[in-house]
Amino acid sequence: MTLPSLTIWQSAEPQPAVARVAIAGDFLPAGSLSLTERSWIASARGVQRIFDDVALTFLNLECPLDSEDLRVRPLDGIGAIVSASSQSLDYLQAIRCLPVGFANNHSYDHSAAGVARTSAALARRNLVPLGAGRTLRDSPDVFVWRGAGNIRIGFWAAARASRDLATRRTEGVQPATIARARVAAAALKSQGAQFTVALLHAGCLRTNRADPGDIALINSIASCGFNLVAASHSHRISGGKMLRTQQQHPSFCFYGLGTIVSGYVASLPEREGIVVVAAFSAGGKLLSVEVLPVWLGESGFGEVPSSETASMILDRFVSLTAEIADGSAARHFYGDVSRGFFPLYARDVRATYRQSGFAGLARKACRIRTGHLRRLLHGITP
Secondary structure, eight states: OOOOOEEEEEOSSOOOOOEEEEEEEEEEEEESOOOBTTBHHHHGGGGHHHHTTOSEEEEEEOSOBSOTTSOOOOOOSSSOOOOBOGGGHHHHHHTTEEEEEOOSTTTTTTHHHHHHHHHHHHHHTTOEEESEEEOTTSOOOOEEEEOSTTOEEEEEEEESSOSOBOOSSSOEEOBOOHHHHHHHHHHHHHTTOSEEEEEEEOOOTTOSSOOHHHHHHHHHHHHTTOSEEEEESSSSBOOEEEEOOSSSSOEEEESOBBEEEEEOOOSGGGGEEEEEEEEEOTTOOEEEEEEEEEEEOTTSBEEOOOHHHHHHHHHHHHHHHHHHHHTOHHHHHHHHHHTTHHHHHHHHHHHHHHHHHHHHHHHHHHTOOHHHHHHHHHHHOO
């Protein structure tokens, strides 16, 4: 049976596709998950048809592994500290993951020791962790996959939505900045990559619309050398955009991929996800880019949705893309985040004070970004 999909772009010169590469959103193997037959491999069957003809998958691991006995950092505000067993990597191998992004707001939930354990667990499975554990004095960690024929695809992971961004003195999460993107893109090109992918942890919870600042950043990263830039963090899908380039094909931006596995689902829109699949010829030429819908079932694991649900997810993606194109996306975004803004942040501040007192409030104040202030302004004057 044909899978529901939406073709974003297709080459005018048809050639046989010898490799397909998938980019998915967040993999959060914690919380209220119901394993099928008590097996991570069996639980991957729900999405298996999406990845049957995929040679490689790239996604964001939003959960430290094998770190339950490590010291947990203070939780400032609402949210959760997460961790999982490395047995969950069976799921990633079932859907053909190789590079794994680990640049997100949970990477350091169990400090640097948790990052080290997670990286070691991935390496034991011959998976390549990207995006955490280096300083800014180090070169960005990148990976070039050598596929059939002359295919060379490059991958980089970074985050904007994280309290643990690396500095020159302190290791941390790779920051999603234009400067680091340029260095990463140059490193990938020097290793022969013909097509480059950046997976960013960016977005805003409680809305399907992307933060205008995130849209500008993603577009800029695409313009400085990446052929496909995708974001996840909101646990919801958002729209996309194609940018004109000097190549034979545009650059592709996806502002929210949603989630493929999660034990934390707060609303129905958080059950919707998309997987971006790019097809390549034996010479490494891009042939097509398409979007395939995913639905998180009651188990918390992704499934191929019914025809009706698939149409709903793809229609939402098209609608959100149209808002970005016609310029109304920013207005809708600020309308979304303004609703309930003050009660939510008051609850967050109260939780911070209960957990960590004035020291926690001080840490939270130090982490306020321009985007937070912009949302506050629109909360006062929507």
